[in-house]
Amino acid sequence: MSYSDISVSHLTHHYGERTALNDVSFEIPRGEIFGFLGPNGGGKTTMFKILSTLIRPSKGKAAVCGFDVQTSPAEVRKHIGVVFQSPSLDQKLTVKENLHFQGMLYGLYGHELMHRIDDILSHLKLSDRAHDEVEKLSGGQQRRVEVGKGLLHYPDVLILDEPSTGLDPGARIDLWQYLLELNRSRSITIVVTTHILDEADHCHRLAILDQGNLVALGTPDELKHEIGGDVVSVIANDPEKVHRMMKEKFGNNISIFEKTIRMEREDAHRFVPQLIEAFPGQISSVSVSKPTLEDVFIHRTGHLLWNDEPNGET
Amino acid sequence: MNLKKNESPHSLWREIFFPAYSLWMRELIRFFRQRSRMIGVIGSPILFWFFIGSGLGTSFRSNTAGGTNYLEYFFPGTLLLIMLFTAIFSTISIIEDRQEGYLQSVLVAPISSGGIALGKIAGGTSLAVLQGAIFLLFAPLIGIHMTVLKFVVLLILLVVIGFGLTGLGFLIAWRMDSTQGFHAIMNLFLIPLWLLSGSLFPSTGAPQWLRIIMSLNPLTYGVSSTRMLLYDLEWDPSSSFLFSLIIVVAFAVFVYAGSIFVIRKKSSPPKTDPPLAEAAVLP
Structure with a gap:
């Protein structure tokens, strides 16, 4: 029997009339990097808040390291490190002071605490900024301090809510390198919520949440494989018309999102010439690609991940 | 991964005093790092002295109220006025x-x-x-007899009073989500609280209804106990020292318990995502 760090069964949560999570169940074994992928409002943040004991679920059960989030939140809190989407650092204090006060909240003190702070700062490559006030650090550096805050008490599970929020691509890569190394060296379980595809690709397994429902669960490769073939995207001068005609000719499994006609085909390399011959002069570009997680999302939910929220990153 | 060895032994320490020390130290570091706040806190008692000493002092010196001259009468009330504002507005944090x-x-x-x-x-x-102490240092200037012992005892009393006032601010601030709202509520609260505490005029000359309100105002007992300690009196027109002291301590305990209650209190589920603030806290 493998030991699960997080075990969620039939979890449901309502905010008044609105259902934020609907009968969600899954297990996360020790040492896994597990991601919740979904659009804003999909239920990721609610899941994050329940697992980090900030809200109590309306129905169902969630346990972290064997402790129920409803009946023993204090035990759960000792075992988790939490990194919030919005900053939680005191801007007026130095990096070291922030970590120091955080450590004291977890009952750490003295040499042990100092040792841990130095250790974490050197891993985060921030030793030279230890005595700078947080407000003088770049966004990427601040985010690393946030992660450091969550690790001071050596938690078994690190829970991060949209960890790349506000980071440029370079800083995002650095952050993930650190998380991956942390996962390898300490076999710490990492749980992230995200709506960024390349971030989701780092995860060992993914749960796709849409409108409160768990619509898919598996490794990124498994999920992509179920698409069965390649994704063909077509840009046409009159997309609506071409879409209609394509449906007549090639079947119903063709969708259109933001003026791009999209279909999944196993025989894409043979299909493309047929397609171009069928609509001479009407197609401005055709591309064939391996399925991405975005395609998985569309496949499962019938709509785009970004939907009405194209700039979720702030 | 679970290192137990350097966690402090008792849960009381780990769950109350360590975190409290952490939050308290942070507050002080922030204060000393923000020069404008320091100037405000240290400057205001000095400013008060300057104006009271040069204005009120001469015009009221001959008037008497409650057996002492008005400046002496006014002193404890001013002391608490300064503390009241600092204590309550600090909870904006x-x-x-x-x-x-x-x-x-x-x-x-x-x-x-x-x-x-x-x-x-x-x-x-x-x-x-800290503000109260600065203000007290000037007490000998108006002829108040001050010894080290008396100063220390007064400070202890001010700690209890300050705790009660800050706690009152905490109770109100915890549920608020904007500083503007807090200012509005506090102004509604603070001025009557101070005016009707015996700081400005003694309850003895006030009409019956006002006297009842004043006797229900916890700050009244803070003012009277401070006054009695300052002038080595055993009683004040409003109450005895022991009674005042009991009320002052009880008020501090009451607001502390109330603060714990508001932190623990779980909010009713809102329509949209609740801010983290409304999340439940450990019992």
Whole structure:
């Protein structure tokens, strides 16, 4: 029997009339990097808040390291490190002071605490900024301090809510390198919520949440494989018309999102010439690609991940 | 991965005093790092002295109220007025912590709500008592007899009073999500609280209904106990020293308990995502 760090069964949560999570169940074994992928409002943040004991679920059960989030939140809190989407650092204090006060909240003190702070700062490559006030650090550096805050008490599970929020691509890569190394060296379980595809690709397994429902669960490769073939995207001068005609000719499994006609085909390399011959002069570009997680999302939910929220990153 | 060896032994320490110390120290560091706040806190008692000494002092010196001259009468009330504002407005930091996100990580830490309340209230109390102490240093200037012992005893009393006032601010601030709202509520609260505390005029000359309100105002007992200690009196027109002291201590305990209650209190589920602030806290 493998030991699960997080075990969620039939979890449901309502905010008044609105259902934020609907009968969600899954297990996360020790040492896994597990991601919740979904659009804003999909239920990721609610899941994050329940697992980090900030809200109590309306129905169902969630346990972290064997402790129920409803009946023993204090035990759960000792075992988790939490990194919030919005900053939680005191801007007026130095990096070291922030970590120091955080450590004291977890009952750490003295040499042990100092040792841990130095250790974490050197891993985060921030030793030279230890005595700078947080407000003088770049966004990427601040985010690393946030992660450091969550690790001071050596938690078994690190829970991060949209960890790349506000980071440029370079800083995002650095952050993930650190998380991956942390996962390898300490076999710490990492749980992230995200709506960024390349971030989701780092995860060992993914749960796709849409409108409160768990619509898919598996490794990124498994999920992509179920698409069965390649994704063909077509840009046409009159997309609506071409879409209609394509449906007549090639079947119903063709969708259109933001003026791009999209279909999944196993025989894409043979299909493309047929397609171009069928609509001479009407197609401005055709591309064939391996399925991405975005395609998985569309496949499962019938709509785009970004939907009405194209700039979720702030 | 679970290193137990350097965790402090007793849960009382780990869940209340450590976190309280952490929050309190942070408050003080922030204060000493923001020069404008320091100028305000240290400057205002000095300014008060300057104006009272040069204005009120000469015009009221011959008037008497409650057996002492007016300046002497006015002194304890002014002391508490200064502390009242600092104590209560220091709790704005709770609203700021919530808005700036700092509170989030406090709320997911395995600490007791008693620790959160103690740390935040102790922060405001320290600033208020610091101001009170500066103000008290000038007491000999108006002929108040001051010894080291008396100064220390007075400071202890001011700690208890300051704790009660900061706690009152905490109770109100915890549920608020904007500093503007807090200012509005506090102004509604603060001025009557101070005016009807015996700071400005004694209850003896007031009409019956006003006297009842004044006797229900906890600050009345803070003012009277301070006055009695300052002037070595055993009683004040409004009450005896022991009674005042009991009320002052009881009020501090009451607001502390109330603060723990508001932190623990779970909010009714809102329509939209609740801010982290409204999340439940450990019992």
